[in-house]
Every structure is written in structure tokens, then in C-alpha cells.
Amino acid sequence: MTALTIRGLTKRFGAVQALAGIDLDVPEQGITAILGPSGCGKTTLLRLIAGFASPDAGTIAFGASVVAGPGTAVPPQKRHIGYVPQEGALFPHLSVADNITFGLPRAMRRSGHRLAELLDLVELDHATARRHPHELSGGQQQRVALARALAPRPSIVLLDEPFSSLDASLRLSTGQAVAQALDAAGATGILVTHDQDEALSLAHQVAVMREGRLVQVGAPGTVYGTPADPDVARFVGAAILLPAVVDGERATCALGTLATRPGAVQGRAHVLIRPEQIGILPDDASSGGVPAVAGAVSYFGHDATVELAVQPDRTRVTARVMGTRAPDPGTTVRLSVSGPVIVFPVDGS
Numbered sequence: 534m535t536a537l538t539i540r541g542l543t544k545r546f547g548a549v550q551a552l553a554g555i556d557l558d559v560p561e562q563g564i565t566a567i568l569g570p571s572g573c574g575k576t577t578l579l580r581l582i583a584g585f586a587s588p589d590a591g592t593i594a595f596g597a598s599v600v601a602g603p604g605t606a607v608p609p610q611k612r613h614i615g616y617v618p619q620e621g622a623l624f625p626h627l628s629v630a631d632n633i634t635f636g637l638p639r640a641m642r643r644s645g646h647r648l649a650e651l652l653d654l655v656e657l658d659h660a661t662a663r664r665h666p667h668e669l670s671g672g673q674q675q676r677v678a679l680a681r682a683l684a685p686r687p688s689i690v691l692l693d694e695p696f697s698s699l700d701a702s703l704r705l706s707t708g709q710a711v712a713q714a715l716d717a718a719g720a721t722g723i724l725v726t727h728d729q730d731e732a733l734s735l736a737h738q739v740a741v742m743r744e745g746r747l748v749q750v751g752a753p754g755t756v757y758g759t760p761a762d763p764d765v766a767r768f769v770g771a772a773i774l775l776p777a778v779v780d781g782e783r784a785t786c787a788l789g790t791l792a793t794r795p796g797a798v799q800g801r802a803h804v805l806i807r808p809e810q811i812g813i814l815p816d817d818a819s820s821g822g823v824p825a826v827a828g829a830v831s832y833f834g835h836d837a838t839v840e841l842a843v844q845p846d847r848t849r850v851t852a853r854v855m856g857t858r859a860p861d862p863g864t865t866v867r868l869s870v871s872g873p874v875i876v877f878p879v880d881g882s
């Protein structure tokens with residue numbers, strides 16, 4: 534079943550075409566991430582779904598019921614959606630309990646049962662209920678904001694860059710807690726983010742947006758593994774694009790002759806290689822691969838990236854290897870590429 538169906542959605546602000554014809558199906562439950570760079574129209578799309586603004590054209594339907602379209606504009610309070618803004622926007626003078634139960638009928642607020650349920654759902658200690666927002670960490674504040682959004686049991690929760698003010702480690706754990714809470718509540722999440730790691734790790738469906746349009750919608754693995762074009766490839770992860778000549782299912786480029794995915798364009802093209810596809814071997818002709826000289830190494834603990842100059846013409850590529858396997862700068866090594874590569878037509882890059 535589809536939780537949300539968007540067709541031909543457009544919105545213009547003066548000379549700026551913020552949304553230029555959006556079609557999107559959001560399946561029930563799970564998280565759909567709207568991923569794109571600053572200014573591409575993500576927040577505008579979320580605001581139209583929430584009902585905070587009206588589209589110039591197009592329709593938005595929740596299940597079978599149209600909430601925005603020609604002659605229809607259901608107000609935000611009647612859309613039964615939850616909204617989690619960037620920094621929680623909690624009421625500073627209210628306790629956590631009062632923040633969470635703010636939108637509930639008085640009888641429910643008094644009973645305390647729903648509050649306890651919501652605290653459990655977002656994995657907050659019941660003792661935090663008496664505190665005020667300034668006595669909580671950023672991650673706890675975002676959990677309170679989610680609990681408040683989930684309180685009236687909405688079927689759709691809109692999350693507008695909810696983790697952007699958190700540091701990297703808290704972002705991951707808070708993101709996972711939010712995903713679990715949405716799942717347990719049976720709600721569908723729509724997460725706006727410009728962070729590809731967040732989108733790929735939390736979402737079941739990723740919708741990549743650029744200049745007011747959706748350029749690719751798919752499962753995280755599909756968007757990362759078979760991006761629609763070189764810009765999507767670069768946006769969702771580190772990408773090496775090399776000129777190549779394709780013949781059948783083989784592409785010849787600076788990293789040798791590589792297997793392509795079936796159906797690749799033929800002749801002059803560009804191949805996409807992810808840094809983790811490059812293996813670094815000892816400099817021994819029997820290892821196969823192409824020779825390269827190792828340059829700067831960036832350690833990240835669990836893994837490392839290595840800059841490499843591929844011989845003979847010093848084509849620069851970056852490999853991602855286990856932290857302990859990075860060669861010393863200046864060492865001559867051999868490079869192999871695992872797995873088939875994606876091919877893009879020359880004019881597509």
C-alpha cells in the first residue's frame with residue numbers, strides 16, 4: 534500500500550522554480566529519504582506535504598485521499614501528520630512530559646499512560662519526563678521531539694534534517710533510535726537530509742533531488758550501486774570517473790580492461806569506480822593489475838583512503854582499504870578492480 538502519492542508537483546517563488554514536477558510514491562512504513570544539496574527544494578517539498586504551503590500545480594494524496602490539488606487544500610492540522618523540525622523546537626518553559634503530551638486531549642495527558650508508552654518508544658528514561666529541554670542532550674531533545682510528533686498516532690512523520698545539529702556519533706545512534714521508534718509505531722517516515730550516509734543507512738527508499746526535480750528514486754543499494762548519472766554517483770559517495778573505451782562487456786581505461794554491467798553503452802564513455810572496488814597488491818607482475826605509486830594516506834581507524842598515481846600517465850585515483858593495509862607513501866604497488874563497473878555515456882558526465 535502507498536502511504537503518499539505525489540504527482541506533477543510544482544512550486545515557484547518569483548524567479549525560482551523550487552519544485553519542477555515531482556512524482557513520488559512513498560510506501561507504507563519504513564523511511565523514505567529526500568536527499569539533495571542545499572537549495573534543491575527538499576524543505577519546500579516537505580512543507581507542501583505538511584500543508585504549510587500550497588503547490589502551484591500537481592497533487593498530493595495520503596493513501597486514497599487527496600490533500601492538495603486543484604480545488605483541494607486540506608489544512609495542516611487535518612492532515613494527521615507528525616513533524617520533527619531541525620532542532621526539535623521544543624517549548625523551553627515546559628517539562629519533557631508536557632512537551633510530549635502537548636497536542637493530546639486533556640484526559641490522555643492526565644493519565645500518564647500514553648506518556649510512558651511514548652518515552653519507551655523513543656527509549657528515553659522515564660526520569661527525564663520531569664526535566665526541561667535545556668537539561669537534555671541534543672540527541673535526547675530530538676527523541677522528545679519525535680515522541681511529541683508520534684503522540685497523536687500519525688501515520689506519516691515528516692523529519693526535516695532532524696540530526697543536523699548533532700555530532701557524528703550521536704547522529705548515528707539517534708538516527709537508529711528514530712528509525713526503530715517509527716517502525717514500532719507503524720508510522721511512515723519522510724526524512725529530508727543533505728547527508729548521504731544518513732540517507733543510505735536509515736532509509737528504505739532514497740529519492741535524490743536536484744534543482745527541483747527527483748533524479749533517481751530507489752533502494753539505498755540501487756542508488757549507490759547503479760546511480761542514474763555521474764552527478765548522482767558523486768553525490769551519494771566517493772566516485773572515480775575515468776575515460777574509457779567500451780567493447781561488448783569490457784571497458785578499457787587507466788585501470789586496465791574491466792568487466793562492465795550488461796547493456797553498457799559502446800565506444801567512448803566514462804566508467805564509474807568506487808574507491809572500495811580498488812584492491813592494492815604488491816608490486817609484482819604475477820599479481821596482475823596495473824602499476825601505481827602510493828601518495829597521501831588518510832586514516833579513519835577502521836579504514837583508510839590512499840591517493841594513487843596510476844602509471845604511466847599518473848592518472849589520480851583514490852582507494853579505500855582496511856586501515857592496516859595502506860601502503861607507505863612513495864611505494865610502487867599494483868591495482869586491481871573488483872566487480873563490474875558502471876558505464877556512463879560521455880555527454881552524461
Ligand SMILES: Nc1ncnc2c1ncn2[C@@H]1O[C@H](COP(=O)(O)OP(=O)(O)OP(=O)(O)O)[C@@H](O)[C@H]1O
Nearest residue numbers: 546549551569570571572573574575576577578727
Ligand atoms: N518562501 C520563499 N521565498 C522565496 N524563495 C524561497 C522560499 N522558500 C524557498 N525558496 C527558494 O526555493 C529554493 C528551494 O529552497 P528549499 O528551502 O526548499 O531548499 P532545500 O533543499 O531545503 O535547502 P536547504 O538544504 O538549504 O534547506 C531555494 O532557491 C530557496 O531560496
